[in-house]
Amino acid sequence: MNIAVISDIHANLSALNSVLDDINEFNPDIIFCLGDYVMAGYNPNGTMDKLFDLRQKFGDNFKMIQGNTDKMVACCSDELLKNSKEAYPCMGYSLEEDVKITDKKYIEFIKNLPEKMNIEICNLKIELVHGSPRRQNENIYPGLSENTVEEMVADSEAELILCGHTHKPAGYSLSSGKTVINVGSVGRSMIESKMPVYLRLVVDKNGQFYSEHRIVDYDNKQVFNHILTRDFPHCRELAEMFV
Ligand SMILES: [Fe+2]
16 A cells, blocks of 8 residues: 655645655555645645645545644634734734635635544554644654653554654654654755655555655745745745745
8 A cells, every 4th residue: 555644735835746746656545644734835725726636536545634733724813813923923924814815615624624533554553643642733853762752652552653743754663562753844844955755655465564754856946935925024034944
């Protein structure tokens, strides 16, 4: 079974398209999306249009869960906007704009996505989460101690836990027998090159699996310019994160 796992697209349609070109070469049976679809990028509606096309094409084999910024967009309030603008201005102002421009049908859709999902493929138990099994916004970064990661996934029954959120790829094979893989980010990658990252996962008929993080090239300078055209306060700071 060939599986592609993508996360943290953040309205970056250009990065998503480049990743999908790479995914298509691998001819996946299933695609998992681990959340953060529309906030803090340049094209939330184009991104959701594309994801809806894929849902149509893959049907039940296209799985989506909700990320923490999806919840922020879907459940935005004056208090959240005020706090976000104070704590992290470019994110707060972007959130305000994203809520205004994202199609209501997409906001309703991401509001109703599950926070996590358990799936069994060829007897392999897989859990999809955004941050960690215990919290949607918990960070499974590279370089954590094994004990720390064991605690984060203690409540999970799965053998393989797939997560995103930090925008940094990571992987842990734990003494408990669990494997934890942070798939990285498509749209706001925080590896040194800022290029999109996703995971290819192959599960054989006995439930044995292997995986590979893929780094894909794309035109990030074009995204920088697209974001500047949105012209909300602090948007240059947001744009600079892409280059
Ligand atoms: Fe994210």
